[in-house]
Structure formats: structure tokens, C-alpha cells
Amino acid sequence: MAAVSPERSAFSAIVIRDLTLAFRHRGEIANPLIFFVMVATLIPLGVTPEARQLAEIAPGIIWVMALLATLLSTETLFLSDFRDGSLEQMALSSESLWVLVLAKILVHWLISGLPLTLLSPLLGVMLSLPAEGFLTMVASLALGTAALSLIGAIGAALTVAIPRGGLLLSLIVMPLYMPVLIFGASAVQQAVDGMAVGGALAVLGALLAFSLLISPFAAAGALRVSLHG
Amino acid sequence: MFQFESLAAFIAMGGHGPYVWISYAVTLLTLIWLVIAPIRGRRRLLKNLSHQSRSAVTSGEERS
Amino acid sequence: MTIRPLLECSRLSFERDDWPVFAGVSFVVEEGDILQITGANGAGKTTLLRMLSTTLSPSEGRILWQGRPLSECLAEYRSDCLYLGHQPGVKTALTPRENLHWLLAVHPRHADRIDHALSQVGLFRHADSPCGSLSAGQLRRVALARLYLSEARLWILDEPFTAIDRAGVGELETLMDNHAARGGAVVVTTHQPLTLSPKQLDLEPYGRCIA
Amino acid sequence: MARFPEWFHRLGAPKTFYSMTGKWLPWLAGAAAILLCVGTVWGLGFAPQDAKQGNSFRIIYIHVPAAFLALAGYYVMAVAGAVGLIWKMKLAHMVLKAAAPLGAALTFVALFTGALWGKPTWGTYWVWDARITSMLVLFFLYLGVIALHYAYSSTEAASKASAVLALVGTANIPIIYKSVDWWYTLHQPATIKLTQAPSMHPDMFKPLLVMIAGFYCFYALVLLMGTRTEILHRERRTRWVADLAKTGY
Numbered sequence: 136m137a138a139v140s141p142e143r144s145a146f147s148a149i150v151i152r153d154l155t156l157a158f159r160h161r162g163e164i165a166n167p168l169i170f171f172v173m174v175a176t177l178i179p180l181g182v183t184p185e186a187r188q189l190a191e192i193a194p195g196i197i198w199v200m201a202l203l204a205t206l207l208s209t210e211t212l213f214l215s216d217f218r219d220g221s222l223e224q225m226a227l228s229s230e231s232l233w234v235l236v237l238a239k240i241l242v243h244w245l246i247s248g249l250p251l252t253l254l255s256p257l258l259g260v261m262l263s264l265p266a267e268g269f270l271t272m273v274a275s276l277a278l279g280t281a282a283l284s285l286i287g288a289i290g291a292a293l294t295v296a297i298p299r300g301g302l303l304l305s306l307i308v309m310p311l312y313m314p315v316l317i318f319g320a321s322a323v324q325q326a327v328d329g330m331a332v333g334g335a336l337a338v339l340g341a342l343l344a345f346s347l348l349i350s351p352f353a354a355a356g357a358l359r360v361s362l363h364g
Numbered sequence: 365m366f367q368f369e370s371l372a373a374f375i376a377m378g379g380h381g382p383y384v385w386i387s388y389a390v391t392l393l394t395l396i397w398l399v400i401a402p403i404r405g406r407r408r409l410l411k412n413l414s415h416q417s418r419s420a421v422t423s424g425e426e427r428s
Numbered sequence: 429m430t431i432r433p434l435l436e437c438s439r440l441s442f443e444r445d446d447w448p449v450f451a452g453v454s455f456v457v458e459e460g461d462i463l464q465i466t467g468a469n470g471a472g473k474t475t476l477l478r479m480l481s482t483t484l485s486p487s488e489g490r491i492l493w494q495g496r497p498l499s500e501c502l503a504e505y506r507s508d509c510l511y512l513g514h515q516p517g518v519k520t521a522l523t524p525r526e527n528l529h530w531l532l533a534v535h536p537r538h539a540d541r542i543d544h545a546l547s548q549v550g551l552f553r554h555a556d557s558p559c560g561s562l563s564a565g566q567l568r569r570v571a572l573a574r575l576y577l578s579e580a581r582l583w584i585l586d587e588p589f590t591a592i593d594r595a596g597v598g599e600l601e602t603l604m605d606n607h608a609a610r611g612g613a614v615v616v617t618t619h620q621p622l623t624l625s626p627k628q629l630d631l632e633p634y635g636r637c638i639a
Numbered sequence: 640m641a642r643f644p645e646w647f648h649r650l651g652a653p654k655t656f657y658s659m660t661g662k663w664l665p666w667l668a669g670a671a672a673i674l675l676c677v678g679t680v681w682g683l684g685f686a687p688q689d690a691k692q693g694n695s696f697r698i699i700y701i702h703v704p705a706a707f708l709a710l711a712g713y714y715v716m717a718v719a720g721a722v723g724l725i726w727k728m729k730l731a732h733m734v735l736k737a738a739a740p741l742g743a744a745l746t747f748v749a750l751f752t753g754a755l756w757g758k759p760t761w762g763t764y765w766v767w768d769a770r771i772t773s774m775l776v777l778f779f780l781y782l783g784v785i786a787l788h789y790a791y792s793s794t795e796a797a798s799k800a801s802a803v804l805a806l807v808g809t810a811n812i813p814i815i816y817k818s819v820d821w822w823y824t825l826h827q828p829a830t831i832k833l834t835q836a837p838s839m840h841p842d843m844f845k846p847l848l849v850m851i852a853g854f855y856c857f858y859a860l861v862l863l864m865g866t867r868t869e870i871l872h873r874e875r876r877t878r879w880v881a882d883l884a885k886t887g888y
Contacts, residue, residue, distance in 0.1 A: 148533030152522070159521040159558075220515025227481055228534040229507035235534070289807055293800050297790045307783040307804060310776050311811050314818035321825055342814070349810055356724075357803050362483050364796025366684055374684065380695035380759050387752040388679070391701045394748050395675075395857060398741060402864035409871050413884035445793050446873060 145230035149238035157246045163211075164246050168254055171204040175258045186263040193262035194323035197272060198279070200258070201251050202316055205280055206305050208247040209287035212239060213295040213358065222295075226362055233351035236358065240288045240351070248280025264327070271326035275339055279319040282343040285350035286311045292357035296364050315342050432495040433458045434582060434613050435480070440489035442475050449475050450634040453489070459581070462604055462614045464622060467631035473617040474514070476631065477586045480615060481511035507537050509582040514590075516571040520560040524551055524570045527559060528577070537579040545576035548599075565591040572596075575603055583607060585616045651728050653870045654879055660863045667860040674853030682846035689843070695759040698752050700846055704854035705749040706770070709777060710812070712742030712858065716784065717809035720802025730866075732798030733873060735805065736788060737865030741858065743781035749774050769823035773816045780808045794873070 157164060178196050179189060216222035216239075225235045255276050259269050290308035294300030322335035368374040377384050433456045441451035449472040457463055465473045478484045480491065482498065482505065491498045493505045518527045525542055532538045546552045549569040551562075559567055568591050575583065583604070589597050597620065604614045605624050616626070682700035689696035716738040723731035753774065757766045765771075784801045791797035839847075874880050 145533050145536070148530045152519070152526070152530040155526060156519060156521050215519075218515075219519060220513055220517035221519060223481075223483060223511075223513060223515070224517040224531060225534055226483065227506055227509075227511050229503045229536065230534060231503075289803075293787060293804060294790070296796070300790065303786055303790050306779070306786055310779045310783065310815065311807070313776060314811070314814050317818045317822045321822065338818075345814070349807065353803060353807050357800060360796055360799040360803060363485070363799070364791055364793050367686070367688065368684070377694040377697070378688070380693055380697075383695055383755045383759055384683070384697050387698045387701060387755045388683070390751050391705070391748050394744050398744055398857075398861045399864070401740075402737075402861065402868040405868045406864075406871060409868065409875065410884045413875060413881060445795065446876060 145228060146234050146238045149225070149235050150242055153239055153242035154245070157242065164250065167204040167208040167247050168250055170207055171200055171251055171254060172258065172261075174203065175200050175261060178262065190263045190265055190327075193259065193264040194268060194272065194327060195320045196262060197255055197258050197264065198276070198316055198320040198323065201255065201276055201280060202283060202312055204251055205247060205283045205287060206308065206312075208243070209284070209291050209308070210294075210301045210304055212243050212288055212291040214291075217295045217361065222358065223362060226359060231355070232358065233355040236288065236292070236354045237351040240284050240354075243288070244281050244284040248284050249277075251280055252276040264323075267329065268323050268327040271332045271336070272323045274336060275319040275322040275332075278336065278339045278343050279315050282315045282339070282346045283312060285343070285346040286315070288354040289350055289357060292354040292361065295358070296361035315339065318342065434461075434494060435615075436492040436495075437480075438490050438492075440476070440479065440486045440491070442472065442479065442484065443487045444475075448635075450631055451488070453629075453631065453634045455629050457582070457613045457615060459611045459613060460608050462608050462616065462622075462624065462626035463629060464626040465615065465617045465629050465631060467635070471631040471635050473631060474586055477511070477584050477615065477617060478513070481509065481513075481584050482506060483511075507535070508580050509584060510535065510574065510578045510580040511584045511586075512571050512574070512588055513586050516567045518559050518567055518570050520567075521558060523554075523556045523558055524562075524573070525555045527570055528573060531574060532577065535574075535578070535580070538574070538577045539579065541577060542573075545573040546570075548576045549573045549596075563591075565593060565596070568592060569596065572600065575600075575607075581612045583612065583614045583616075585614065585618075587618055588616065589618050589620050651726075651730050653730050653733070653874055654877075656730055657867055657870050660867060664860065664863060667856055667863065671853055671856035671860050674849055674856060678846050678850035678853050682850060686843050686846050687840055692760055695756060696843075698756040700850045702749055702752040702756060703847060704851045705745045705752065706774060707851060708854050708858050709742055709746035709749050709774065709781075712738055712745060713777060713780065713805070713812065714809060715862070716742060717805045720805040723798060724802050724806075729873065730870070732795075732802065733869040734862065734866050735798060735802055736869050737862055739781060739785045739788065739801070739805075741861050741865060743778065743785060745854075745858070746774060746778040746781055750778060767823075769820045772823070773819045776815050776819065777812070780812070784808065 175196065178192070182192070183189065213222060216225065226232050228235065252273055255272055256269055258264075259272060264272065287304075287308050289311075290304040293307060294304045297303060318335050318338045322332045322339060325335060326332045368377075375381055375385075435457040437456070438454045439451075440453040442449045453476065455463070465476060467473055475484060479486050482502065493501055493508075498505055517531070518524075522530075524546055528542045528545070532540060532542070543552065543555065546555050549572055551566060551569055551573065554562060554566065559570060562570070568588075572588065572592075585604075588600060592600065601622065601624055604616070608614060614626075616622075678700060683697055686697065686700075688694055716735050719731045719734040719738060722728055723735060750771065753768075753771045754764045757768070757771070758764050784804050787804055788797045788801040791800060871880055871883070
């Protein structure tokens with residue numbers, strides 16, 4: 136029996152597995168998006184429907200809503216794998232766990248962060264965001280939601296073994312989200328004010344690189360702790 | 365040398381008295397609570413342990 | 429040169445919240461061995477198996493894989509051992525074939541003959557229906573199908589017979605026997621009497637003794 | 640394993656740590672009491688008034704040391720977590736468990752005194768000043784570690800998980816502080832930053848140093864006391880703790 140290891144690497148296998156899983160529960164992909172749009176309609180109801188005032192707060196509001204929507208979908212990142220034992224099988228693979236965790240984070244971004252980014256122009260129109268801001272908003276959200284997914288994975292890994300760990304997850308992850316929010320929202324605000332956005336987007340990219348560097352390892356370590364617990 | 369003419373002036377602190385004194389009071393209370401908490405915890409633990417060991421001795425199940 | 433035993437465990441002990449589950453457990457697993465871990469519920473059988481699978485790290489004691497401590501050859505050890513725990517480790521939304529695909533990719537030392545394995549465990553007809561529609565026994569069989577594919581020498585099976593019918597138990601026993609005959613080793617816990625008289629390790633005497 | 644001086648391992652054993660540090664406590668308590676009393680009296684009574692802020696600046700003598708210790712305390716927690724994770728030293732996890740509430744309390748003190756100081760200076764209790772906002776985020780980081788520690792049922796997993804979070808938090812603190820500063824200058828470039836030591840008159844500065852030293856001694860004192868209580872809790876089944884209970888020492 137020749138030990139033929141399948142040509143696909145573990146990384147791509149987990150990506151394909153999670154994508155198939157996501158599309159088997161297609162409804163779940165829509166949840167963060169519906170939340171994103173719905174919660175954005177609260178602002179005109181709660182604050183002001185008046186376009187000029189909305190335009191002033193639109194960059195920040197859209198970014199905060201994107202952050203909350205990503206947070207909403209982060210909780211289930213490892214939950215189903217933890218419950219049915221497949222996380223344990225992944226942890227026992229000879230492939231290092233952080234590679235598999237990175238694969239899961241990538242899929243989580245593809246099914247939550249990316250759709251949010253593509254949907255954000257709709258919110259830009261609804262909250263009367265000035266035209267100059269749209270391109271920068273999409274760019275900042277693309278970079279930002281990836282960083283948010285990475286950081287959120289650490290919180291998800293730490294709270295996966297805790298019953299009703301969702302609230303604790305946001306308590307842990309929110310402070311780590313703040314730098315991304317600060318630079319993301321101000322990039323859009325600067326674009327709206329006609330200033331150069333290169334700086335803020337560059338820092339956002341740096342934050343993404345930094346979280347790409349530490350999150351998979353921290354999350355893998357946290358998962359081993361949760362499995363051990 | 366002492367910055368205030370009288371004790372009353374010291375208390376009033378040129379109008380900022382309440383803010384200064386409340387801050388110092390809250391800080392003092394917090395520091396005291398921080399010192400008391402471990403002492404109370406330790407005493408409660410040692411009390412439980414002595415209860416357990418006494419009851420263990422009486423019930424004959426000696427725990428090494 | 430003397431053949432080093434596959435697995436040497438010396439003075440393993442485990443504490444959960446400073447309460448000792450067991451202490452001072454030492455045993456050796458050689459090639460061709462089938463070791464059955466026995467003991468009442470709570471004696472720490474699953475704990476010991478999860479320790480062997482590297483999910484749990486022992487509070488004290490050492491595990492050697494072919495003479496080398498686990499911490500030095502972790503990846504190699506993990507690729508050479510197959511752990512089946514209480515949970516089947518199978519995604520209910522995927523079909524048995526898809527599940528085995530990703531499990532093969534995650535544990536590369538596998539022969540890529542999924543259909544053969546599925547037919548061996550009698551699931552070939554359900555190969556493309558989602559696992560959610562399968563019974564607990566069938567789910568367990570999807571996990572057991574990996575035993576037909578695995579090239580790993582050490583099998584660690586935690587209660588593999590649960591929810592398996594009489595015929596399945598017989599098949600599994602012969603499978604373990606062949607694996608041991610081919611120079612592999614099996615560490616198993618089960619409450620069912622085994623026909624193939626394995627070596628026994630009773631955890632009772634090691635448990636509940638206060639360090 | 641990395642080679643360590645022998646005393647590090649000896650100190651690592653909870654029992655020896657307990658007895659060794661027992662001797663230090665009275666000295667630390669004495670030093671902290673003296674320094675804090677001297678510093679307070681000096682700061683409140685004898686330090687000159689600030690030209691602009693009048694007497695409300697005297698709050699600096701508790702705000703700055705508390706803010707100092709709050710930040711330093713987080714790093715102490717992270718180092719303890721790292722030692723606990725890497726060298727699997729149970730004592731280090733106990734230090735982390737004792738350091739978390741202590742750091743959170745000091746951050747609360749810094750926030751409370753900062754808010755009270757803001758009232759006479761800016762007319763409102765809460766100002767989104769860069770330093771105060773970073774302090775608030777630090778407070779959330781502390782609460783995250785404490786909440787995570789109590790969420791786990793098994794203490795071992797709890798200490799490892801909170802150690803991981805403390806380490807991740809530490810890696811993010813400089814980023815958070817810098818981004819909050821950048822955000823602050825973006826929105827309010829002009830106004831002065833609270834607690835920036837505005838070229839303080841030496842007489843104002845000396846009591847501050849005394850207070851900072853006092854707070855450090857106090858921090859060490861409470862950390863040791865907390866750790867020792869935690870040791871008793873974790874080692875409650877051992878003989879030496881049982882004897883301790885009997886003698887009631």
C-alpha cells in the first residue's frame with residue numbers, strides 16, 4: 136500500500152472543506168450582511184435622517200457597523216469544529232496547527248469580511264457618504280476586515296470551550312480592534328475631506344501584516360489550551 | 365514650607381478642595397481594599413482548612 | 429541492536445485542578461501489541477488516551493516514542509499515530525467521502541483509497557449523502573473507515589465499539605489483529621470483552637492516591 | 640530546557656517562595672507606608688501651586704503613579720504569563736492571577752482621579768484626552784483577562800488562556816497607545832495633553848518621585864500577598880499547608 140499522500144496540502148483541504156460547509160449553510164453567510172444593513176438603518180432613525188449631518192458621521196458609522204458585523208460572525212469560527220471533534224483531529228495533524236487555523240481564518244474572511252466590503256457602497260449611499268469617500272471606504276474595509284478576522288480568531292479560540300462565550304469574546308477582542316477602527320475610519324474621513332489617504336491605509340496594511348504575524352500562532356496556542364481544558 | 369495660611373484654606377484648596385480630597389479618598393479606599401483582600405482570603409482559606417483537617421481527624425479519614 | 433519499544437511511558441500522572449486523576453502509571457507498548465486500558469468510569473482511561481494522543485500534556489512523567497521524548501519528535505509522532513476519540517471528528521454537513529478527503533489531507537500518512545474503505549465499513553451506498561442523515565453507528569463507521577486507510581503504526585482508540593453492531597465489532601477486532609500482526613500497535617479502551625486477549629493495564633490502583 | 644541559576648528554580652517552588660517572601664512583607668509594608676505618607680503630605684501641603692491649574696494639579700501625585708503602575712502591572716502580568724507558559728511554572732500563573740485585579744484596581748484609580756482632575760481643568764468629568772482614553776482601553780484589557788480567567792472551570796486552563804491573552808494584549812498596547820495618540824492629535828491638535836509634566840518646578844517634581852516609589856513598593860507588597868494567598872489556595876492539599884492551618888500562623 137503505497138503511502139500516497141493526497142496532492143492537496145492540508146491548508147487547501149481545510150479551505151475547500153470550510154467553503155463547502157459555508158455553502159451548505161448558505162443562509163448563515165447572509166446573517167452578518169443583513170445585520171450590517173439593518174443596524175445601519177438604525178442611525179437615521181435614532182440620530183437624524185438629515186443628509187448633511189449623516190454625511191459627517193457616515194465614515195465612522197459604516198466602519199463601526201462593519202466591526203460589529205465581523206464580531207458577530209467570529210464566535211462560530213471554531214465552535215462547530217470543537218463540538219464535533221474535528222478540531223481535535225486537526226490539532227493532532229502532523230501539519231502545524233497554525234497553518235490550519237490560518238486556512239479557517241481565510242475562509243471566515245471570504246464569507247464575512249469580503250461580502251461586507253462589497254456591500255459597503257450600499258451603506259455609503261444610504262448614509263449619504265460623499266462620493267470621494269467610496270473608493271477609500273472599500274479599500275480600508277478590505278484591509279480592515281481581514282485584520283479584524285485575524286484578531287477575532289484569537290478571541291474565538293480563547294472562548295471556544297466556554298459555554299455562552301460570545302459576550303466574553305467581544306469583551307476580549309474589542310480593545311484589540313480599536314487601532315484598526317481608528318485608522319480605518321479616519322482613512323475614509325480623510326478621503327471625504329479631500330486629504331491624502333495613503334498614510335492611514337498604509338498603517339492599516341501594517342496592522343494587517345502585524346495581526347497576520349501573531350494571530351495564527353496565538354489562536355493555535357489558545358486552541359490547544361481549550362482542547363486541554 | 366507650608367503653602368496654606370490656615371487649616372481651613374488647606375481644606376478648601378482654593379476652590380478645588382472637593383476634587384482633590386475625593387480623589388485622595390477614593391485612592392486611599394482602593395489601596396486599603398487591595399491590602400485587605402488577600403489577608404481576608406488567606407484567613408478564610410486557613411479557617412476552612414483547619415475545619416476540614418479537624419473534621420477529617422474526627423471522621424478518621426486522615427489526609428496526608 | 430535491541431528493537432526499542434514503540435512507546436515507553438514512565439510515571440505518568442495527571443492532576444485536574446490539583447486533584448490527582450492518576451499517578452505513577454508506567455507501561456510499554458511494543459510492535460505487535462494490543463493494549464487494553466481498563467478501569468471503572470473516572471479512573472482516567474480517556475485522560476490517558478488523550479495524553480498519548482498529545483492533546484493533554486502529563487503533569488509529571490515522560491512519554492518516549494522509539495526512545496525519543498515526544499517533545500522532540502512531535503510532528504513525526506503525530507503523523508505515525510491515529511487517534512479516534514469519543515466524538516467521531518466528522519462534519520455532519522459533509523458527506524462521508526468529503527469528510528474522509530479532508531481527514532486524509534490533515535493526516536497525510538494515508539493510502540488514498542476512500543471508496544475501498546467506505547465499502548469495508550458498509551457505507552459505500554451512503555458515500556454521497558450528508559453525514560447528518562446517518563445514524564450514530566454509521567457516523568462512528570465513517571471515523572472507523574480511516575483505520576482501513578491509515579498507514580500510522582500506533583492506533584489509539586477510545587471506546588471504538590460504541591454504537592457498533594455485532595458484525596461491526598467482529599470486523600473491527602480482526603482489523604486490529606491484522607494491524608498488530610503487521611507490526612503496528614493498538615491502545616484501546618472498551619467495556620466489551622475482547623476475544624483476542626490483549627495485554628491489560630488496569631488504572632484502578634494508580635487512581636485516587638494522594639501524591 | 641534553558642539553563643537557569645539555581646535560585647530561580649528554588650524560588651519557583653511555591654513552598655520556598657512562600658516562606659522566603661514572608662520575610663520581605665513587613666519591610667515592603669513599612670517602606671510603602673512611609674513613602675506614601677511622606678509623598679502625600681509633601682504633595683498636598685508643601686508643593687507649590689500650579690500657575691494655571693491652581694491646587695487641582697495636586698491630584699497628579701496619585702494619578703501619575705497609578706497610571707504608571709497600571710501600565711507596568713500589565714507587563715508584569717504578561718511576563719508572568721510567558722514564564723508560566725514557556726517553563727510551565729505554576730507559580731508564575733499564580734503571580735498572573737494576583738496581578739490582574741491589582742492592575743485593574745490601579746487603572747480604575749488612574750481613571751477616576753483623571754476624570755476628577757478633568758472637571759476643574761476642562762469643566763467636564765470625562766474628556767476624550769489621549770492619555771485617559773488609552774487608560775480606559777487598558778482597563779478593558781485588564782477586564783478581559785480577569786473575565787477570561789473566571790470563565791474557565793479548570794484553573795489550569797484558565798491560567799494558560801489568560802496568559803495567552805495577556806501576551807497578545809501586551810503586543811498590542813504600544814499599538815493602541817500610538818494609534819490613540821494619533822487619533823487624538825487628528826481631532827484636537829491644539830489643547831494641552833493632561834498629565835504632560837509641563838516643565839515642572841523641582842519642588843513639584845520631588846514629591847511625585849516619592850509617590851511613584853511608594854506606589855511601586857505598594858504594588859510589590861500587594862502582589863506578593865496576593866500570590867501567597869493563591870499559593871495557599873492551590874497547595875491546600877499538601878501537608879505543609881495543612882500544618883500551617885493547624886498552627887494558625
